[in-house]
Amino acid sequence: MITGTRNPAPDGTQLATAWQTASLLLDYPDDGLLGRRPLLRRAAATLPAELGEPLGRFLDHVDATPLPELAADYVATFDHRKRCCLYLTYYACGDTRKRGVALLRFKHAYHRAGLVLGDDELPDHLAVVLEFAAADPTAGARLLNEHRAGLELLRLALAESRSPWAAVLDAVSATLPRLSGDIQDAVLRLAAEGPPEEEVGLAPYGASSGGPVFLPDPRPSRPPSRPDTQGAHR
Template sequence: MSTRTRTPALDDTQLAAAWQATSLLLDYPDERLLGRRPLLRRAAAALPAELAGPLGRFLDHVDATPLQELAADYVATFDHRKRCCLYLTYYTCGNTRKRGMALLRFKQVYQSAGLALGDDELPDHLAVVLEFAAAEPAAGARLLNEHRAGLELLRLALQESGSPWAAVLDTVSATLPRLDGDLREAVQRLAEQGPPEEEVGLAPYGPASGGPVFLPDPQLRPPSPPHVQGAHR
């Protein structure tokens, strides 16, 4: 299993730039992504080489790939491969009753920072977590590190499948601390055993209004691209 080490001397400004860029690149690709390419390249150019290199490679892929093909590849990668799930609590909780509480923790962290999600969005989607981390680096880093094993499994799965999005996860991993022995073992165990198994719906996660919203199958993309309202300050 390969490991990554955090690029030394990253300050909050660099972390925020890296996390905002990767958030946008892990969103469903559409015309907005094409329009953001110059901004994303400028952001990447200001980062250390270990972060800028993978971002540049992915942006080269975006430049060379028709949007329709890029979108179809995104769906095939993240909607139809459970090992490439972008919902972080799936790796720690699977489709079990514990997942609702894990999702609630994300929402409470966001609310404590004064940020709000749309009613149709789940707070553990990696693009949402990264956008939050860009706005609130300390709290965001804690969430990312709490779900590091899942992040690493996602990165390895993307690498094994030859996905261009592996480069984006390489950048995310490079912003986080070095994997220690216990965490490497957790990644290996998760790779071998998979997430816990149980039917969804036993403990629904719902909006503040109280209506139950059953957890989605990780193979299904949410009805709209994830977005943290208020993360751009």
């Protein structure tokens, strides 16, 4: 049975720090990640234990793992396992026409906040959403909670496979309200049935708004560049 966990009550600064740190740790691992490790450790140390400790455990794994191995594991985890997809609308919509509408909702939220993504960038990648949430906590938390069932399924799938990234999802989950019965039911349905499927008639993503013509694959091996929010990459 899926049960919620008691979350701490972090303040706004701590939430933003947790989301920004998790965002960077869920990006494709490269030399930039290695260079940010001291900064990320200092950030994790400022957080309540339920947030900071899992992030610290993942950083321990980064310290102990050669970068090529870490990158290969990232691809194997998030490219090759449907239940470990980092694109949030995939859980709720699968590859159906509804996914295009859901993606536009993310884009509109970013536009209202003054953030612009390129036409080749999918706005529902979890690293992108978390970075946006760090810059706009109210709108970002709303998006995360709307896709809580998918987030929880991702967390459980990573934990089941003993993935080191499970710790990062533990921290993200701890920033959100406790799971309700409805969300638990949705997670169980997703686990049993998988995302929706639609074999014909896929509506093109962005067709009504000047966006890309085709709905991209939901699981590319490396996420696109992310919106410039608080300058955390610099």
